[in-house]
Amino acid sequence: xxxxxxxxxxxxxxxxxxxxxxxxxxxxxxxxxxxxxxxxxxxxxxxxxxxxxxxxxxxxxxxxxxxxxxxxxxxxxxxxxxxxxxxxxxxxxxxxxxxxxxxxxxxxxxxxxxxxxxxxxxxxxxxxxxxxxxxxxxxxxxxxxxxxxxxxxxxxxxxxxxxxxxxxxxxxxxxxxxxxxxxxxxxxxxxxxxxxxxxxxxxxxxxxxxxxxxxxxxxxxxxxxxxxxxxxxxxxxxxxxxxxxxxxxxxxxxxxxxxxxxxxxxxxxxxxxxxxxxxxxxxxxxxxxxxxxxxxxxxxxxxxxxxxxxxxxxxxxxxxxxxxxxxxxxxxx
Amino acid sequence: xxxxxxxxxxxxxxxxxxxxxxxxxxxxxxxxxxxxxxxxxxxxxxxxxxxxxxxxxxxxxxxxxxxxxxxxxxxxxxxxxxxxxxxxxxxxxxxxxxxxxxxxxxxxxxxxxxxxxxxxxxxxxxxxxxxxxxxxxxxxxxxxxxxxxxxxxxxxxxxxxxxxxxxxxxxxxxxxxxxxxxxxxxxxxxxxxxxxxxxxxxxxxxxxxxxxxxxxxxxxxxxxxxxxxxxxxxxxxxxxxxxxxxxxxxxxxxxxxxxxxxxxxxxxxxxxxxxxxxxxxxxxxxxxxxxxxxxxxxxxxxxxxxxxxxxxxxxxxxxxxxxxxxxxxxxxx
Numbered sequence: 001x002x003x004x005x006x007x008x009x010x011x012x013x014x015x016x017x018x019x020x021x022x023x024x025x026x027x028x029x030x031x032x033x034x035x036x037x038x039x040x041x042x043x044x045x046x047x048x049x050x051x052x053x054x055x056x057x058x059x060x061x062x063x064x065x066x067x068x069x070x071x072x073x074x075x076x077x078x079x080x081x082x083x084x085x086x087x088x089x090x091x092x093x094x095x096x097x098x099x100x101x102x103x104x105x106x107x108x109x110x111x112x113x114x115x116x117x118x119x120x121x122x123x124x125x126x127x128x129x130x131x132x133x134x135x136x137x138x139x140x141x142x143x144x145x146x147x148x149x150x151x152x153x154x155x156x157x158x159x160x161x162x163x164x165x166x167x168x169x170x171x172x173x174x175x176x177x178x179x180x181x182x183x184x185x186x187x188x189x190x191x192x193x194x195x196x197x198x199x200x201x202x203x204x205x206x207x208x209x210x211x212x213x214x215x216x217x218x219x220x221x222x223x224x225x226x227x228x229x230x231x232x233x234x235x236x237x238x239x240x241x242x243x244x245x246x247x248x249x250x251x252x253x254x255x256x257x258x259x260x261x262x263x264x265x266x267x268x269x270x271x272x273x274x275x276x277x278x279x280x281x282x283x284x285x286x287x288x289x290x291x292x293x294x295x296x297x298x299x300x301x302x303x304x305x306x307x308x309x310x311x312x313x314x315x316x317x318x319x320x321x322x323x324x325x326x327x328x329x330x331x332x333x
Numbered sequence: 334x335x336x337x338x339x340x341x342x343x344x345x346x347x348x349x350x351x352x353x354x355x356x357x358x359x360x361x362x363x364x365x366x367x368x369x370x371x372x373x374x375x376x377x378x379x380x381x382x383x384x385x386x387x388x389x390x391x392x393x394x395x396x397x398x399x400x401x402x403x404x405x406x407x408x409x410x411x412x413x414x415x416x417x418x419x420x421x422x423x424x425x426x427x428x429x430x431x432x433x434x435x436x437x438x439x440x441x442x443x444x445x446x447x448x449x450x451x452x453x454x455x456x457x458x459x460x461x462x463x464x465x466x467x468x469x470x471x472x473x474x475x476x477x478x479x480x481x482x483x484x485x486x487x488x489x490x491x492x493x494x495x496x497x498x499x500x501x502x503x504x505x506x507x508x509x510x511x512x513x514x515x516x517x518x519x520x521x522x523x524x525x526x527x528x529x530x531x532x533x534x535x536x537x538x539x540x541x542x543x544x545x546x547x548x549x550x551x552x553x554x555x556x557x558x559x560x561x562x563x564x565x566x567x568x569x570x571x572x573x574x575x576x577x578x579x580x581x582x583x584x585x586x587x588x589x590x591x592x593x594x595x596x597x598x599x600x601x602x603x604x605x606x607x608x609x610x611x612x613x614x615x616x617x618x619x620x621x622x623x624x625x626x627x628x629x630x631x632x633x634x635x636x637x638x639x640x641x642x643x644x645x646x647x648x649x650x651x652x653x654x655x656x657x658x659x660x661x662x663x664x665x666x
Binding site: 129130131132133188189190191192193194196197198222224225226227228229231232235255256257258259270273274277278 | 462463464465466521522523524525526527529530531555557558559560561562564565568588589590591592603606607610611
């Protein structure tokens with residue numbers, strides 16, 4: 001994906017449906033030169049409103065469809081803006097279920113103007129099976145007691161904290177919003193099963209010994225729908241360090257019936273048992289908790305209690321950042 | 334796939350390259366009415382040699398490409414036989430890497446004669462994510478200390494033994510040779526990761542309470558390339574009983590470097606830890622060992638020692654069948 005970007009918010013009126021654009025603007029403000037809406041759209045990310053012509057003038061290279069309305073389809077009301085962007089020399093990228101490349105009018109326009117359409121949900125690489133061979137460099141993987149407990153946010157917060165300390169670190173994306181933020185990576189859950197760990201090996205290749213890959217986790221070992229994806233990520237990443245992500249308000253696993261959230265210690269033991277196959281030194285570097293339903297005082301007490309119980313730095317990355325976890329990593333390695 | 338079958342052995346001269354046909358003839362002799370070779374082919378499965386016309390006369394419905402030469406391609410010397418089979422009203426099925434449906438001459442002939450081409454390596458179903466919801470009926474899954482340790486053979490032997498005792502049991506195939514034998518199922522390693530456990534839920538649906546699904550395992554929890562596939566199978570199957578398959582002569586995991594075969598007890602503990610997520614009563618029903626490198630006496634001693642050590646029936650399904658494992662299942666349930 002060629003940076004910098006113009007974020008397309010279409011006709012969207014619900015901020016929650018613009019999570020991809022919001023995540024990108026929050027984590028990569030330097031890459032987001034502006035936003036553009038269609039008539040009727042009301043979502044505002046606080047970026048500069050730019051016309052397509054103005055965007056080209058300030059150097060934008062790609063229009064990013066930053067919205068994912070229910071159903072994941074391409075709204076026909078967006079199409080004129082997309083076509084005009086292509087005609088002005090911009091590439092277009094989206095993480096929608098419906099592919100830009102399979103929309104006949106859009107794909108014809110891209111051919112006509114010789115521009116790239118980037119459907120980030122569909123991996124473009126041909127993968128092979130994993131080898132399990134050791135690679136140089138250090139790797140951290142975020143894992144969860146469940147899905148949607150802050151694995152991406154935590155990984156990005158760790159990358160930001162590490163870079164601010166001059167540590168050589170790269171966030172490695174495994175889902176669509178992460179891919180927009182990183183400008184690379186692939187949706188691991190769209191990879192054919194046989195190639196899961198092999199794909200993750202590719203995502204986090206051999207590197208210099210001082211380099212950290214901070215890999216975005218997916219699913220959970222305790223989610224009956226997605227544990228296989230999580231295991232492929234653990235084995236392929238050969239993680240040296242894991243960070244457990246948890247939502248303090250959640251009692252049951254998301255999207256399924258009757259699966260309680262496991263105890264954190266049981267959960268960490270389970271993750272380590274799996275991780276040891278490809279890295280027998282794997283260990284936890286901290287716990288990252290979403291405490292948004294607690295008051296500030298209650299959150300601090302909760303985190304302190306966890307830290308004592310598990311002898312690990314415990315933090316809410318939104319409230320207070322992840323400095324303690326990075327301290328721990330610097331201290332140990 | 335419409336039965337019965339004629340097994341096509343092409344120009345093959347190496348029996349090992351006809352494993353799919355040999356497995357089908359061994360496990361489903363009642364479905365295999367004959368074999369047919371091309372000029373130059375020397376492999377003989379002991380079936381009746383039939384011309385295509387004779388096959389049609391005796392009621393054959395499908396010509397099965399029972400060979401998988403190195404590279405997995407379609408040999409042009411086979412094409413005249415395939416075309417003639419289609420013209421005589423037979424369907425054609427293959428488990429090759431190269432698809433029959435993507436071979437232009439073959440696919441045109443199939444259209445012309447209105448016959449089905451069945452590429453069993455590519456799942457045709459659209460899958461959804463797993464639900465983790467409990468299903469009625471009983472399920473057994475074969476798992477392994479490694480790949481290629483007899484998981485398919487053991488599952489088929491258990492199905493055969495159960496059926497011989499009047500137990501309501503179905504083998505569920507998850508790989509290409511198994512699919513030919515079962516006449517159904519799908520290659521689980523070709524399913525997109527997100528849908529792994531969901532696909533296995535589909536493969537082994539709700540059933541009567543006395544019914545056993547005997548599910549063909551794939552990969553191994555201890556194989557760094559394939560453990561994710563194995564986890565999807567365990568969670569999707571919600572196995573009540575597991576059978577551990579092991580090759581007594583193997584010291585290291587196949588196809589990768591530096592991964593020793595785990596201790597059997599550690600291995601069973603690891604499998605149970607994973608299986609308990611979707612079935613907290615999961616337990617092992619026996620151990621199935623390939624002892625082909627031992628003498629008969631040594632094999633018996635080895636199996637007896639294992640049985641004492643783990644308090645489980647231990648057998649070599651090729652030497653002595655799996656009656657003890659089925660005794661154990663009948664006893665417990």
